[in-house]
Each structure stands twice: as structure tokens, then as C-alpha cells.
């Protein structure tokens with residue numbers, strides 16, 4: 001199976017975890033989109049809570065009933081992709097700039113399942129640049145303070161403002177993204193705390209102790225991982 005086949009296979013496997021009556025967090029990205037398509041094809045009586053405008057549009061177009069996070073009392077299961085899956089299912093997310101809504105939905109969920117192709121598994125987080133979402137006001141000042149926080153964590157990297165087609169990328173919440181090419185994140189919890197302590201940082205793409213299970217597509221089929 002190539003990477004896209006692997007994404008599709010784990011999205012389809014995750015859709016089988018959904019039971020009628022569930023409220024389901026719908027992730028963002030190409031792998032999560034396979035999950036949303038497979039879920040829609042099952043035509044279950046469920047409610048979806050999308051983690052981005054893009055996922056909301058996809059889910060609605062496929063006939064899935066969606067609600068906002070604040071309209072549901074609980075989320076039974078969230079299924080979402082990742083940019084890196086490290087030891088203990090520590091993750092880097094946010095390649096699709098949806099990390100804030102994703103984390104809000106993940107944290108409100110009883111169970112979170114991450115789905116990804118085999119290339120996303122890493123022995124140590126950090127090769128994928130860590131997305132950091134910041135408010136637009138004073139973002140260069142915030143970036144300088146992020147650099148200090150990274151230096152405190154022995155990560156001497158200068159985050160780069162995410163730009164697409166010549167314009168800075170705006171998240172669904174109107175914020176900006178800086179990507180920090182850390183290389184090796186030896187102590188993700190320390191880094192997560194240091195980044196959150198910077199005023200102007202809304203959130204970052206480290207998802208620690210949140211994933212309950214991973215379904216990873218491999219050339220030979222889907223494998224299940226637990227923390």
C-alpha cells in the first residue's frame with residue numbers, strides 16, 4: 001500500500017469504531033478526510049463535531065449532521081490525523097493549521113484515536129516543524145519570546161512564520177502559525193509548558209497524553225498501537 005492507500009485503510013478502520021448514537025469528533029487533514037468519508041458511507045445516526053471549517057464542509061456535503069463543540073454535552077470518540085507519532089503516542093499536529101480546534105475537541109473527548117500512514121511514526125518527535133499558533137497582534141514580539149522559551153529548552157531554533165501563496169496563513173480562528181524546526185524534542189512536556197507560558201501563544205502542536213490508540217497504515221495493513 002502506498003501512503004494514500006494507508007491513510008484510506010486506517011480511516012476506514014477507524015470508522016468501524018463508531019457506534020450509532022455517538023457524538024464523534026471529526027479531525028482535519030487528508031487522513032481524517034478518509035475517516036469522514038468512510039463514516040458517512042456507514043450512514044449511522046451520529047453527530048459530528050468538526051475541528052475545522054474544511055472538515056465541517058466535507059462532513060456536511062456527505063450528509064453528516066454536525067454541531068459545534070459548545071452544542072454537545074460530551075464527545076464519545078474523536079478520530080484525527082497527525083504529523084508525527086512518537087513514543088507513548090505523543091504527537092505533533094497542526095500541519096493543517098487546525099491544531100487549536102483539534103486540541104479543544106480532543107480534550108473534550110472520552111476517547112481519541114489517531115490515524116496515520118506509516119511514515120508518521122518516529123522514534124523521537126521534532127523532525128516535523130512544530131506548529132505554534134499565535135495571536136496576530138504583536139506576533140513578531142511573541143516570536144522573540146518563543147525563541148527565548150525554545151532556548152530555555154536547549155532548542156536554538158528560530159520559528160518561521162507560515163506563509164502560503166505569498167500571504168501569512170490564518171487559522172480558522174484568525175491567528176497566525178509559526179513553525180519551529182526543532183529537530184529533536186527530547187523533553188516534549190517541558191517544551192509544551194514553556195511555550196504555553198508565552199503570552200500571545202494560543203497553543204502549540206504537541207499533543208501529549210491525549211491519544212488513547214493509534215491506527216497506523218503500513219504496507220501490510222493497519223496496525224493498532226497503544227500508549
Ligand code: 5RP
Pocket residue numbers: 027028029030031032080081082083092093094095096097098099102
Ligand atoms: C491538521 C493536522 C493533521 O491531522 C495533520 O497535519 C495530518 O494531516 P494529513 O492527514 O493530511 O497527513 O494536524 O492540523
